[in-house]
Amino acid sequence: MALEHAILVSLLEQPGSGYELARRFERSIGRFWTATHQQIYRVLRRMEADGWIIAEEVDQGGRPDKRSYSVVGTGREVLAAWLRDPVQPEAVRHELAVKIRGAAFTDDAGRTALVAEVERYRATHEATLARYLTGEVRDFPAAAPLDDQHRLQHVVLRGGIAYERMVLAWLDDVLDTLRGLGR
Amino acid sequence: MALEHAILVSLLEQPGSGYELARRFERSIGRFWTATHQQIYRVLRRMEADGWIIAEEVDQGGRPDKRSYSVVGTGREVLAAWLRDPVQPEAVRHELAVKIRGAAFTDDAGRTALVAEVERYRATHEATLARYLTGEVRDFPAAAPLDDQHRLQHVVLRGGIAYERMVLAWLDDVLDTLRGLGR
DNA sequence: GCCAGCATGTAAGGAGTTACATGATTGA
DNA sequence: TCAATCATGTAACTCCTTACATGCTGGC
Numbered sequence: 001m002a003l004e005h006a007i008l009v010s011l012l013e014q015p016g017s018g019y020e021l022a023r024r025f026e027r028s029i030g031r032f033w034t035a036t037h038q039q040i041y042r043v044l045r046r047m048e049a050d051g052w053i054i055a056e057e058v059d060q061g062g063r064p065d066k067r068s069y070s071v072v073g074t075g076r077e078v079l080a081a082w083l084r085d086p087v088q089p090e091a092v093r094h095e096l097a098v099k100i101r102g103a104a105f106t107d108d109a110g111r112t113a114l115v116a117e118v119e120r121y122r123a124t125h126e127a128t129l130a131r132y133l134t135g136e137v138r139d140f141p142a143a144a145p146l147d148d149q150h151r152l153q154h155v156v157l158r159g160g161i162a163y164e165r166m167v168l169a170w171l172d173d174v175l176d177t178l179r180g181l182g183r
Numbered sequence: 184m185a186l187e188h189a190i191l192v193s194l195l196e197q198p199g200s201g202y203e204l205a206r207r208f209e210r211s212i213g214r215f216w217t218a219t220h221q222q223i224y225r226v227l228r229r230m231e232a233d234g235w236i237i238a239e240e241v242d243q244g245g246r247p248d249k250r251s252y253s254v255v256g257t258g259r260e261v262l263a264a265w266l267r268d269p270v271q272p273e274a275v276r277h278e279l280a281v282k283i284r285g286a287a288f289t290d291d292a293g294r295t296a297l298v299a300e301v302e303r304y305r306a307t308h309e310a311t312l313a314r315y316l317t318g319e320v321r322d323f324p325a326a327a328p329l330d331d332q333h334r335l336q337h338v339v340l341r342g343g344i345a346y347e348r349m350v351l352a353w354l355d356d357v358l359d360t361l362r363g364l365g366r
Numbered sequence: 367g368c369c370a371g372c373a374t375g376t377a378a379g380g381a382g383t384t385a386c387a388t389g390a391t392t393g394a
Numbered sequence: 395t396c397a398a399t400c401a402t403g404t405a406a407c408t409c410c411t412t413a414c415a416t417g418c419t420g421g422c
Contacts, residue, residue, distance in 0.1 A: 009285040019401050032280035084296045087304050096270050097215035097339045102192045104332040113267050121270050148364045149287040155360040156280045159353045166349040170342045177338040181331045202373050247373045
């Protein structure tokens, strides 16, 4: 379990409210850890109760008040201890791979539909890669020297880019294979 | 949710018991869908109750009896319908990426420990890649012509191989970055 | 005699998903 | 005025993980 830890890292990078965290999980952090606002609010309350983070009520004039959270000493210690733990093997869930092997047990119409679906899926990954590359030139310009925090963010983003490139190449392989079946 | 579907595909490829399925999930299917035997037994009972699969009691002499499951008409229809559904975006959970960004908020000792942990993690992926490559030459010899089922299994395995190669290259990048911090 | 493997389960608890709910402001 | 965005939640349910449980056989 590491939603707590993902939240600690995000709040250390930049304090913020549950709502802001939810938006970060949709964008940057969502690349490697997904969470909905419901989960986030629940975990934030627990973390506050356990003294890992503290909240500050922020009056925003017109907009609703927000509770901005920051990490305190205990939270830092929890994170440091977790960083020293062994990395758990990831639980892989790749639905498309199941479908591809399932294609052996369907008819021509089903395969044609799957090809169309793989193409649609490929387009979403192409869009993701384009978003990452745009973000990379915006946030990590080659000329500017980076501090540790940004160098680490950059290497994680490079992982996302490498992943998307690998997926796209593999999906081309998949499409070739699907189209070449039954010959 | 697609554990049912992963089981349907596996049982279509080869009928078997809950125990045998659990072993396949540890090996081949586990590359893209993980499940424990507890989950598998529970889902198998539900699938049998819903008439997707049928069980046959097999007396094995010395060893305990087993219930060998096969997919029947309803199960095939469920699978065909599911293959036509859009692929859900994967829920990503990459603990190591969280830790890498977390390394910005720990001390030298913590970073040294993380480097060691990444090296250990890298070794497990190297072993996984070696296993995949061994399996590939064993199961998909270049000379033999393959039927559709095996061509699809092969393209999924190639995806696993591409993934492991990508991960290894990225982990080298991560190690370089971690070692270059604070300079 | 002991361990690994075969074979199937129960139970408890934590995590995650989906649906629903509220109420304000800002911009088109 | 209508939709989008900001901001925070509850409730019900499903799913997944972890721990525990049983009992047999074959090989070292």
